[in-house]
Amino acid sequence: MKICAVMFISCVVCFYFSAVVSLLAEDVGTQVLERNDGSTSLELKDVLFIIQSQSNSFHAKRAQELKSDILKQAASFHQDHPKVLLIHELEEHNGAWTILPLMSHFSAIYGRNVSWIFFFEEETRVNISKLLETLSKFERTKEWFLGKALYDEESTIIHHYAFAENPAVFKYPDFAAGWALSVPLVNKLAMALKTEPLKSDFTIDLKHEIALYILQKASGPPLTPVGEFCTVSGNAIIPVHCATTFKTYLPFCGDAVKKDDIFVAVKTCKKFHKERLPVIKKTWEDQAGLIEYFSDHEDASIPTVYLGVPNTERGHCGKTFAILKRFFHIFPKMPWLVLVDDDTLISIPRLQKLLSCYDAQEPVFLGERYGYGLGSGGYSYITGGGGMVLSRAAVEKLLQSGCHCYSNDAPDDMVLGMCFNNIGVPATHSPLFHQARPVDYPKEYLEHQIPVSFHKHWNIDPVEVYRKWLIDDEDGVRSFSVQNHHTKEEL
């Protein structure tokens, strides 16, 4: 219905604009072809495709495969080479993954010769002819922010309790379904970013933050929900109208990593021995091969390990670095280290599958990625509550670098992020790790995930949450291998 209304309006507007547009067309260098029905035909060269890729070898390969698929589709209908960029290759921009810092670059380089920028993730599947058809319904000379809409049912900490009165009014795009900005909006954002800095130093949920910036700081349009941008859950059939899709997905590249190859370190302290550790024991402790509880207090009944670092109220930097050293020296053959809080809920079997896609001999620093001060020389980090996964090579490189805590109570996740940033190890993002509880995320967003972790016991029954979200059937069927989920899938 919304789209019909938009088309109707744009038809009326088009009549008015067509004269203006044909005057401008030569000037601007774009070829705007007016059709009798008032819509403009869109060609592949009018769209800049940007894959929200990552430099880790597994992710870079997936993004390359997706790019090849786009090029192949283009070749099959004899159009010019589409412009497909991998965001991690735009390395001169610190924090390129947060996208907004790239706007002035996009505006300067492509502002005059494309009409749309289409962003999508490495596992998003795109039918480019349907995508062009979809985008052509929107008048390209106007500001558009298009996507599959998500919204919060309740205000949530990950969005700083935005729109607390009625959070559902604010829509933001599900990146997995792809999203688009018309170039007039890109140009406007580039201008706005010169004078209006991003609201916060922290990048926590990028999709929400971008939508908020567009609306509040750049006075741009709200997100227009587009039905052709799709995600499907489980093995559901992809509806024919979809131009994009994203299928429920847990990366799995062959043999799961053995549980004995993962050292799980739980950070706790005396006051939570009775409150939080019983939850781990009731839920995921048995799944782990090697698990140790690091506390400020020795307690043989758990048992805990005391590393000589006193407990700190705020961060756990001292403790975490002591754990890194213990992992490195006491378990010299162990490929993987997972650091979690005592209120983290995690699926070890899913983690074993996920890690099969990564190489422990490469420096890997994996989990839910946040950013700090990325507009001004900051760094990305893996937020601790959702679990931080480090390969042996990453731990080795970090310890050799001599990077250390500036105080025992510094936030460990941020210090690790800073250290890894200094030595050129990227924070690799997996949206399957979660810093918050299931209720803090939109239902539709979780629907297409096979989550690996959640965090915090506040106002929930953690055992129930674990059962509902993190347990697989006997045969672990909720996972789909990379091989089955491949680029040749029909859309």
Ligand SMILES: *[C@@H]1O[C@H](CO)[C@@H](O)[C@H](O)[C@H]1NC(C)=O
């Ligand atoms: C658009 O402009 C950029 C920068 O001038 C150039 O690199 C690119 O090739 C141009 N693309 C087209 C289709 O003209």
Ligand SMILES: *[C@@H]1O[C@H](CO)[C@@H](O)[C@H](O)[C@H]1NC(C)=O
């Ligand atoms: C894209 O969609 C069109 C129309 O439904 C279909 O004919 C075509 O085969 C699809 N292309 C791909 C690559 O799936």
